[in-house]
Amino acid sequence: MGEFASLSRHFEVWAAADPERRAIVQTVEALAGAAIQLATLIGQGALAGALAAVVGENSDGDAQKALDIRADELFLAALRATPVAVFASEENETALPLNDGGQLAVAIDPLDGSSNIDTNVSLGTIFSILPATGSVAGPAVLQRGTALLAAGMVVYGPQTTLALTLGQGTCLFTLDRAQGCFRLTQPAVTIPKGHREYAINASNYRYWDDAVRSYIDDCMSGTQGPRGENFNMRWIASLVAETSRIFARGGIFLYPRDSRPGYQDGRLRLIYEANPIAFLVEQAGGAATDGERRILEIQPDALHQRVPLVFGARDKVERVARYHKDPHSIAERSPLFARRGLFRA
Numbered sequence: 001m002g003e004f005a006s007l008s009r010h011f012e013v014w015a016a017a018d019p020e021r022r023a024i025v026q027t028v029e030a031l032a033g034a035a036i037q038l039a040t041l042i043g044q045g046a047l048a049g050a051l052a053a054v055v056g057e058n059s060d061g062d063a064q065k066a067l068d069i070r071a072d073e074l075f076l077a078a079l080r081a082t083p084v085a086v087f088a089s090e091e092n093e094t095a096l097p098l099n100d101g102g103q104l105a106v107a108i109d110p111l112d113g114s115s116n117i118d119t120n121v122s123l124g125t126i127f128s129i130l131p132a133t134g135s136v137a138g139p140a141v142l143q144r145g146t147a148l149l150a151a152g153m154v155v156y157g158p159q160t161t162l163a164l165t166l167g168q169g170t171c172l173f174t175l176d177r178a179q180g181c182f183r184l185t186q187p188a189v190t191i192p193k194g195h196r197e198y199a200i201n202a203s204n205y206r207y208w209d210d211a212v213r214s215y216i217d218d219c220m221s222g223t224q225g226p227r228g229e230n231f232n233m234r235w236i237a238s239l240v241a242e243t244s245r246i247f248a249r250g251g252i253f254l255y256p257r258d259s260r261p262g263y264q265d266g267r268l269r270l271i272y273e274a275n276p277i278a279f280l281v282e283q284a285g286g287a288a289t290d291g292e293r294r295i296l297e298i299q300p301d302a303l304h305q306r307v308p309l310v311f312g313a314r315d316k317v318e319r320v321a322r323y324h325k326d327p328h329s330i331a332e333r334s335p336l337f338a339r340r341g342l343f344r345a
């Protein structure tokens with residue numbers, strides 16, 4: 001493993017002479033340590049007990065599973081010995097004060113994809129690190145994504161990986177299980193262009209707005225449609241796994257708003273899901289939008305606020321944004337296809 005630097009070694013020089021950088025790296029190391037413990041727990045599956053059992057409900061009305069709570073506890077405990085003043089988690093109604101005098105705030109989805117716990121499909125953790133400004137309850141994490149100092153995403157899959165950005169590109173670490181540390185395996189992730197693959201939960205087709213329906217119609221009509229090429233579809237229902245695939249081979253992900261009750265802003269949460277993913281994606285050369293606005297520029301006003309999320313290869317994301325901006329651009333498409341969805345013949 002000599003050729004693959006450990007996470008600590010990789011950032012040693014970067015952090016050496018700068019107290020804020022040292023604080024960020026210390027925080028990332030603590031989160032990575034908790035992720036390694038969580039990887040072991042997830043790997044035990046049923047041997048670790050009923051991890052998929054529903055044990056409560058979070059403030060957003062989502063079921064909380066036993067593993068959601070265990071994950072939350074692991075990350076909170078790991079951050080106790082760090083310069084983190086504020087801990088904001090999907091699993092807690094409000095942000096929690098942590099260490100007096102700490103200069104950082106962490107916003108985290110401790111376990112992403114928890115509907116997949118019992119199906120042995122990849123789960124993850126998504127986190128971001130911000131400067132701790134304002135009060136714990138108030139503005140501490142209610143900052144635009146442009147304020148993020150770092151963002152990361154762990155995927156607990158066949159391999160456990162950590163995608164990380166400190167604002168200078170996105171790099172990928174792989175868990176060395178024998179040594180119990182993450183090692184740098186891809187110093188600069190770049191989202192490949194040109195891959196014809198999209199990810200969306202198509203069971204919600206009838207609830208989408210025109211812009212999204214038209215975009216997907218155009219993909220689905222393949223060589224017979226205005227795009228003139230065939231597309232492939234994926235839906236893992238695990239945001240981290242979809243992001244991982246997009247890092248590896250490109251394409252686009254959409255979780256739009258729709259007309260179901262409670263989905264007027266989509267499903268995913270701005271502060272601890274969309275923002276860190278958007279930061280990682282932009283730093284890998286991609287783009288992320290809610291259809292109209294760059295995700296990282298949206299001013300949040302509530303910790304658990306939801307946001308429509310579209311991200312991936314830049315040209316594809318820009319096309320979706322065009323469909324939103326000017327629904328008439330949809331009419332640029334062949335008259336044969338304009339306004340006639342595949343499912344709405």
Ligand SMILES: O=P(O)(O)OC[C@H]1O[C@](O)(COP(=O)(O)O)[C@@H](O)[C@@H]1O
Pocket residue numbers: 062090109111112113114115201237238239240267268
């Ligand atoms: O079940 P749906 O509506 O397709 O939603 C799937 C999405 O929900 C999520 O599981 C939400 O995250 P949580 O598991 O952290 O609540 C995403 O990972 C995934 O993209």
Ligand SMILES: [Mg+2]
Pocket residue numbers: 109111112113239273
């Ligand atoms: Mg999630």
Ligand SMILES: [Mg+2]
Pocket residue numbers: 068090109110111112113114
């Ligand atoms: Mg979660």
